[in-house]
Amino acid sequence: MFHREGQKIILSTFFLAIALVLIAQFYVSIPWLRLSLQVMALVVLILILQFFRNPKRKVERNFDEILAPVDGKVVAIEEIEETEYFNDKRKQVSIFMSPTNVHVTRYAASGEIKYSKYHPGKYLVAWHPKSSTENERTTVVIRTPKFGDILYRQIAGAMARRIVNYAEVGDSVQQGDDAGFIKFGSRVDLFLPLDCAITVTLNQKVTGAKTCIAVVVQKDEEREIT
Known part of the structure; x- marks a missing residue:
């Protein structure tokens, strides 16, 4: 398909x-x-x-998990100041897609679209540190039941020349559903709450709508960690 x-x-x-x-x-x-x-x-x-292949994937939806929005490799996991929407610190997980990966973007969580904006920009290589803020990109915020607001950003790479984003403010979306497409090499950044637990590691290969990226930290787990 x-x-x-x-x-x-x-x-x-x-x-x-x-x-x-x-x-x-x-x-x-x-x-x-x-x-x-x-x-x-x-x-x-x-x-x-x-x-342009678009494999059908059976999604096991879970409010307690953030699923990978795309296929690719995890190239960054860090705490960062997000300045477009939150203006506070967030956990960032970045996934790089090579031209051989499936390039469908899928919703990482179920919820309501609170923010959706397109930004024209440059075409730096997708792993460049400034690509998240200087490249052509779209920013989407989903209000979720368990994680609160989460943000994902589709970022064009050196080869990408068109980002397709289906998210519109007010839409009710389901985890794993089609959220858009990026043509020819790109990256997606996730910005998550500081109190969630990241479940992937650097250089790990992930599968869109299948691999768990982060989970809700329960209060008893929080006490054990501290």
Whole structure:
């Protein structure tokens, strides 16, 4: 199954690939060049199909957990001052997506959309420290039953040129549902309350709507930690 954001690109690439295969077959007389062009056309089509794949995932929704919003690798876990919405300290978890990852963004938690804003910007490489505040990005805040307000930020990378965000203020959203798409290499940052417990580690590979990123810390657990 493929994401709706890729429909036009997939169709265009399909017809171009077929055209190139046929042109090479009937108009290119050099065997190795003909075969090279045909293989190249098919490889490009396969890469486009792979990029826009949208695998169905059965989500076990849990108000006590924050799930990964995307597939990728955890590249940052730190306490940071969030200045766009909260203006206070938050736990930040950043997930980097390579071009080979599924690029669907999914809601990390169920709740109500309280804030959704698009920011034009630069196209620094997604792992650059300033990409979170200087790159093209969208910021979305979900009010959840157990974690309060959580924020996630879709960030364009050096290759990304379009971020798609479906979240609108007032929407009621469900954990694991489709929240948007980022085309060609990117990153998503999560900003979570300080009193939650992060359950992933640096460089860990995570799966969107499957891997637990953080959990609510119960009062008795809090006492044990302190």
